Amino acid sequence: MSTSRRAFLFGRKLPDSGWQRFCQRLARTCQGLLRVAEDGDVADLAPLRAQDVRHALALCAEHGVQLALADASASLPILPTLRVDPSNLNDLAPLQGAPGFWRAGPGCTLETLAAAGCTQFQVEAGADRPVQTLAAWLSGPAPAVLCPTGHGLASGVAAVDVLLADGSAITLGPFGAQDRQPLRGATLQALVPALFELSSSEDAARCLAAPHWPWAGRLDALQPVHGGVNLAHLLLGQGGALAWVESVLVTAMPAAPQAPARPVAAAGDMAAIDGAGARLADAVKQRFDPLGRFPALPLRLSDPY
Incomplete structure (x- = not known):
């Protein structure tokens, strides 16, 4: 017919x-x-x-x-x-049995989180900018400024429930001997070892030497300065390119740490770090999203120096 x-x-x-x-x-x-x-x-x-x-x-x-x-x-x-647009997915609820921790939807606003006591999300008084969701904050350049290299803990992000490109719903959070949550699912079991391998590469060593990690896909989460490894910090500044955030477990954090003082890098050194960061960003994207279900990663979110 x-x-x-x-x-x-x-x-x-x-x-x-x-x-x-x-x-x-x-x-x-x-x-x-x-x-x-x-x-x-x-x-x-x-x-x-x-x-x-x-x-x-x-x-x-x-x-x-x-x-x-x-x-x-x-x-x-x-x-x-x-x-x-996650604006309607804006739930915020205290985590039962864990005072000071909140489960936030991706559409929860920074103002709402700050009012709950998570002052790291405080918007400057009189700031002339649109209301920002938690998902947009996680995807943008703000975490690169708030959290110097190796200091993902300063974000107050304790765990993230995400939807991966293949449809897997997983939780990224504390990882290591002290964590009782096993890696669930074949996708996560393959992803995490591959990311650890990347984090021990020469390119990663160059990036870890920069005061700020400006590239999406923060492998410095696997080599933190303080505390244990937290896989959630991989997504700080991810640009919406690695996974869809379904909910975030957050807690209040004190003032952000200062980035360590480093000598001004020569132009050649900065170019080498930029090149390493770009290669790592591409590699992380391939591990998370080999089919390109999400947009391409932004190569840089801020100036590493």
Whole structure:
């Protein structure tokens, strides 16, 4: 039966492209506001439930669509793209049995977190800037400034529940002999050893020498200055390019530590560090998202010196 006759008999126009089929299925599956651009394969989704993003990512994988965090600092995504705004996923609740810890949704605002006592998210009085979500903060350059190299602990991020590119829902948090949580799932069991291998490379050694880690994919999380290894700190400044953040366990932290004083690097040394950082960023992206389900990593988030 021809498309025109089928549409006449059933009283509706059938989608005539993979993008249109994707958007129709997304509208049927997910709750929340969906806006589809009239020109170009770009849509914006403001989901009402965490499971809506899981459904959306599955559809993205099936239809070859990238899923991007709205207002993230990742490189411009390639088309077609679904931009997801987490603003409705803004729950904040104290963690039972753990005073001072809060479970926050990706859409929780920095102002809300600061009001709960997490002063590291305090917005300067009179600051003229839009309300920022926790997911956007995690994806942007702020953690690079707040947390010098090896000091991911200063972020107050204790653990992160994330959705990986292959659809796996995992928790990234404390790791090591003192941690009782095993690595669950084949994806995580393969990912973590690969990241530790990268963190012991010559490129990583160059980056660890910089006062600030400006590149996305913070392998310095695996060689912390204080405390144990925390896999959640890998995502500080990730640009929305490594995983989708479903929730974050946060706690209040004191003033951020000062970056260690280092002599001014020669131009050649800085170029070498930049090159090492770029290679590491690409390698981390490949380990987390080999199929490019999320946008490309931003190579630099801030000046390492």
